[in-house]
Amino acid sequence: MNPTVVLSTAVAVAAAAYAFKPKKKTELEAKSVPIPEPKSYLPLQIDTVVSYIYNLLRGQDELEMLLKDMKVHGNTINFKGFNDDFIVVTDPSSIQHILAKNQPNYEKGPFFKEIFHDFLGSGIFNADGDTWKSQRQIARPHFQTSEFKDAALINKHVDGLLVLIDKHIATKPDTPLEVQSVFCRFTLDEASEFLFGATVDALKNEQTEFSTAFNYAQTMTAWRFRIPFWKYILPRRRMMTEIKKLDDFVYKIIDDARARQAARAQEKKESGKENEEEEDGRRDTLLDHFLSQQDEDGFDSKYLRDMLLNFLLAGRDTTASLLSWTTWKLVQHPKVLEKLYQEIVQVIGPDRVPGYEDIKKLKYQKQVINEVLRLCPPVPINPRESVEEDVLPNGYYIPAGSAVSYCAYATHRLPELWGDDALEFDPDRWGPERVGKIRPFMFVPFHAGPRICLGQNLAYTTAQLALTRLLQRYDIKASPGFEPHQLGDIVMFSRNGVEVLISHKRPASEF
Known part of the structure; x- marks a missing residue:
């Protein structure tokens, strides 16, 4: 008898015996x-x-x-x-x-x-125990409201977003704009500057090497969850090639940050001001923050690389998902869109660039965003x-x-929690008359407990500033015949994007 057949049969029988052995x-x-x-x-x-x-x-x-x-x-x-x-x-x-x-x-x-x-790697979202606690403790202060409440960095990248949309309107005025990819480029630029101090420039170049590699790595990682024996099925060589591109970009940023830190330390030493606080108006990035907190042994570059890519994944995709699904819900509900626009005009005005304190006054806008987070949680x-x-x-x-x-996704849609209208988009359920019915852990778009998302305030601020300025400037309508197909990936996107018709608002004098 063929030895290979005998061995294969024995292995199969042993596996079956183990699988069906009463426990x-x-x-x-x-x-x-x-x-x-x-x-x-x-x-x-x-x-x-x-x-x-x-x-x-x-x-x-x-x-x-x-x-x-x-x-x-x-x-x-x-x-x-x-x-x-x-x-x-x-x-x-x-x-x-x-x-x-x-x-x-x-x-x-x-x-x-x-x-x-x-x-x-071993970054915060892929870690437990002391590794997770250490990274979270060091990162927490950087995500305090004071780090971004002037909104200058966010508005800078919203400016770039508006430039891109203006260009689309000028060159393709009657063509739908696929906003999901645009929002991903916007949040990638904003998050990379907030974290690294160096923007990826995705708004200027749709197919940057970094963004393409980042998207591929995320997609293949999601498929690893779905396919048994993924090690033997999914293409590892291509995966590692794309990750090498991410590494090259991030390690250069880390080296540059170390060099800047060393130069500042040397400058202070030579000036005799080693113990004085810097007041040069420079905004520290998350990377700067980690470098300033390291002990005498320092963080190695692999540790910093893992930390930065973890926060970039969270900072880019979740906010892009939120903006994409908010846009879709608004064009499907024109009355909500109009009410939201009127609140913006009354609180901020038709064209004034808002700051952090301005958007905190947009109560209805926050209700709209929470309702989108309920029906379309980014994770x-x-x-x-x-x-x-x-x-x-x-x-x-x-x-x-x-x-x-x-x-x-399922919890946010349970009728026994949210009522018979659980599947309906209704921002009024977050109004003062009904919000008291929402109990703890019914609504968990940003996680909860000790691992609650550090960046949720930044996500709200980014989404509200971008949405406010978009609605001040543009009329947004549904693209006839278009329907998004949601994808329950690591982050919830539409597999065919989100298409809308967009045009400049007409001045009031034209009506």
């Missing part, structure tokens, strides 16, 4: 409730795994697939694949348990870290891994070492 329940598991699972008819849930990947490749919306499964199995589901647990929770009590009450038990975990490591699903076995508040058992995700 003794722990005491905690015996007292708990097993999580509902979608039916599977083949060993190791092969049929459900293949069906899931097939539907994704056909372009089906995996978030809507999840909502359909919830209607059958309830708000906590275990999507087993190859006998591994992939648990999704959506009820606020379970989310609170995972993110706050028993947060130490739910880490990023080895599975998540391995998938993201090539792209994000629709957030994965964790259980360290030890646990029981959720609803009684469901979580085995140790299980993948456990909470899905903000």
Whole structure:
């Protein structure tokens, strides 16, 4: 008999025996409730795994697939694949348990870290324990409101955004503008200058080497979550080539920052003013902030590279997603758009450039943005891994070492939380009469608990300033026949962009 056949058969039998071997329940598991699972008819849930990947490749919306499964199995589901647990929770009590009450038990975990490591290394969003705590503690002061409340840096890049839109109107006045890609370029420029002190110049050049590599690395990382045995299927050589381009750009910025820091230190030493605070009007970047906080051993360049790319991923994509879906919702609801514009005119005026204090007065605008964040959370699903076995508040058992995700997209749409109109876009639900009904952990677009997003105030400020100036300057309408197809990726975008018709507002004297 062929030895290869014998060996293969033995391995297959051993694997099957292991997979179907009865496992003794722990005491905690015996007292708990097993999580509902979608039916599977083949060993190791092969049929459900293949069906899931097939539907994704056909372009089906995996978030809507999840909502359909919830209607059958309830708000906590275990999507087993190859006998591994992939648990999704959506009820606020379970989310609170995972993110706050028993947060130490739910880490990023080895599975998540391995998938993201090539792209994000050991940065804050791919770290646990002391590594995460250290980076967060150092970064927190830089994201305080005082760092960006003058709005000068944000408005600088909004200026570039308006230039790009003006050019489109001048050259293609009757052609829809795909704003999602434009917003990604805008937030990439703003975030890179806020973090690095060096803009990528994506608004001036749509296909910069950095932005192209960044987009590719993010897309391939997202597919690693979806495909079993991704190491043997997805193209690693191309992935590492694109990451090398990111590294070259970021390491040069780090070297330049170190050189600037050394030059300033030498200048102060020679002037005899080593202990005096600098008052040259220079705005420190996040990179400068980390360099100034390092101990005598210093941070190595790999540590700084990981930190910067982690914050760039969060700073660029989440705000671009928010602006894209806000634009789409507004053109679908012209009355909301008009009410929003009238508030801007009354509070700020038709053409005055707003500052940080101005946008804080735009109460209805904040309601609109929160409603967009509810229906279209930039991070629709957030994965964790259980360290030890646990029981959720609803009684469901979580085995140790299980993948456990909470899905903000689904939670934000539950009728039992938001009412029968949960799927409707209604900014008034955030008004003073109704906002009191929104309980903790019902609304988690920026995460919650100890790992709540450091940049949420910056995201709100950027989105509000950009939206205010866009509506002051342009009329925005729906593009006939266009419909976005949402993509539940690392960040929720539309797979076919967001197209709108845009034109300059007519002066009041013309009416």
